[in-house]
Amino acid sequence: MSTLIDLNEFGELFKTFEHSAWRLETRRGYASDREDDTYHQFVETGTVTWDLDNDWCRNMRAQTAAGKRVGRVRIVDSPPTTGQLYLLDNAKRNAATGEDMRNLWRADAERLQLPAEDFWIFDSRFIALLRFDEADTLLHVELITEPSEVMRYAQVRDAAVHHSSPYEEFAALVAATGE
Incomplete structure (x- = not known):
């Protein structure tokens, strides 16, 4: 079963997840x-001074301090796009809040x-599937609760985590190869 939720409801999930x-x-x-603005700063200088005290960071620090796990695997092209290099730099900010950042x-x-x-x-209970348009704009979020579908996505998570590298190692590899 799936339901469309608006972006405000989606945002609340990051405050209410259990583990x-x-x-x-x-x-x-x-x-x-x-x-x-940070994207433009990155394009111009190759680095960003990240704000670690915005709403997202404060919430993630509170969630991870409460013992909850937050993580991501980012798929990266070879060579990486500018957007992917930006997110690789952004991983420093995410990791500083307690997120497990991998590539x-x-x-x-x-x-x-x-x-x-x-x-x-x-919480290994439901999926928030993000739907984008061709211009990479998030249009809506589809909430999926069907147990067999949740299990399928959990298997994807497990494979992605198992085969990925921590962002620090990946960033060093990208820098060393000049990609």
């Missing part, structure tokens, strides 16, 4: 990032037959 929140990020870039090459994700869709899995 875990995990995301697979598969897009080559996100419109919301390109609209952010996986797109070729490996394809070999593993991971789906090319972005989603969050909350």
